[in-house]
Amino acid sequence: MPKNIISIQSQVATGYVGNNIAGFAIQLHGIDLTLLPTVFLSAHTGHPVIFGEAISPALLSDLVKGIGAINIPADAAYLISGFCNLPENIDIIAHTALQYPHLKFVYDPVFGDFHCGGLYFEEEIATYSVNKLLPHAHILTPNHWELEFILKKQFNTIDELKTAVRNHDLLKDKTLILTSANLADTSPDGIEVILIEGDEVTRFNGPKIPLETTGTGDLFTAIITSQLTLNKSLNDAIRIAMNFINHTLAYVQSVNGKELSAAALMKHLHLLK
Incomplete structure (x- = not known):
């Protein structure tokens, strides 16, 4: 069995987003992680004041070379x-995917959402990310807003979604996991995840916890990838991730918390088995 997962995304000094939450979730599965940061910030961007910056391409390139040197x-x-907001670092991620073709590449776009009003950074960078990374991806985990950005069209029904994906030159051949579907028939009290593999579409539903917090998408992708590393089926991986996140958010809400926490994740460790 593989011993680790390589994760290239944001890192913060405090909080649970990007590699902070992904790394913790991966380790809770008993899997080691190789953590490469794209940015290093004082906290996540949901805070009114943050400091930090993107990792320099020279440093990220050296880190990739370094892990390769020790195999x-x-x-x-x-x-x-x-999350990656620098074109040069996007290039490095693409090069890493090409350099190690045995790795299955899980592309979580992380460049926008409905609740924040759209893009986290310039449209040109999001487009660059799609153009450079989507061709190499095996699995995608976009939210609803991000998938509409990739498709360059809106969709409100499952048939519209299926048609849009089928007609997209790159997406039609990918495993697509829509992490927060908001379709016309999606229950307002529920959360829906949609898996599309070729012509096969599977819809997963769970209760919605009325808590707006940052990092759940990063957590979802990390759990999915960890479960696949442990040889679970994709359907089982999605169900486990949804159930774990639901219970974790319910706990955060029950203690009047606003953010994900170590205590919330550890309390539900048994649900990852």
């Missing part, structure tokens, strides 16, 4: 990418 990628089966 770390040989013990991995999956590469995750998340």
